Amino acid sequence: MTDCLFCRMVAGEIPADVVHETERTLAFRDIDPQAPTHVLVIPKDHHATAGLLVGADPGLLAEVVAAAHAVAVAEGLATDEAPEPGYRLVFNSGPQAGQTVHHVHGHVLGGRDLTWPPG
Numbered sequence: 001m002t003d004c005l006f007c008r009m010v011a012g013e014i015p016a017d018v019v020h021e022t023e024r025t026l027a028f029r030d031i032d033p034q035a036p037t038h039v040l041v042i043p044k045d046h047h048a049t050a051g052l053l054v055g056a057d058p059g060l061l062a063e064v065v066a067a068a069h070a071v072a073v074a075e076g077l078a079t080d081e082a083p084e085p086g087y088r089l090v091f092n093s094g095p096q097a098g099q100t101v102h103h104v105h106g107h108v109l110g111g112r113d114l115t116w117p118p119g
Contacts, residue, residue, distance in 0.1 A: 010044045020074065025058055025067040025110075034039035036111030037075045037087070041068045046100045049093045064090070068108045077110035088114050 002008070009028065016028035019039055030038040042051045043060050047053035054061045068089050072078045077087040087110035092099040 003104050004046055005047050006042050006105065007099050010042070021065055022063065022067055024063055027071050030107070033052055035109040035114065036109075037077060038108065039068075039071050039075070039108040040105045041071060041108060042103060042105045042115050047104045049099070050104050050106075051093060053104050056060045064104070064106055068106050071108045072110065075108075075110065077108075083117075086110065090118075 003012065008014045016026070018026065018028045020027035020041075021039060024044050026044055027039050027041040030040055034067055041064055043053060043057075043064055044059065045057075047056060047060075050061065069078065072087040073080060075087075077085060087108055090107040090109065091104065092107075093097075093104075
């Protein structure tokens with residue numbers, strides 16, 4: 001998709017501060033971070049929402065979540081044995097949820113106390 005911001009990042013047309021990459025996922029720092037650690041994790045293939053992705057390729061959604069956990073471990077927010085100090089994984093789905101880029105992406109947030117309920 002030539003008009004999708006994240007597809008253009010995957011294609012190398014737009015620079016990204018990449019922190020983790022697999023054959024099918026890409027993780028990069030958010031340009032407007034909402035926490036000391038704020039990384040977006042996307043599938044390299046275009047899918048608009050998490051619901052559409054799970055319908056098309058549930059294994060890829062699992063890979064996105066696994067990549068998010070790998071980012072959290074690399075950023076010191078968790079280990080493979082313990083969830084400490086912790087992180088939040090957020091998928092906004094649709095405009096009412098605040099999704100502004102319509103390419104599914106998970107936000108890995110951490111590095112500070114995160115309150116509940118969120119915004």
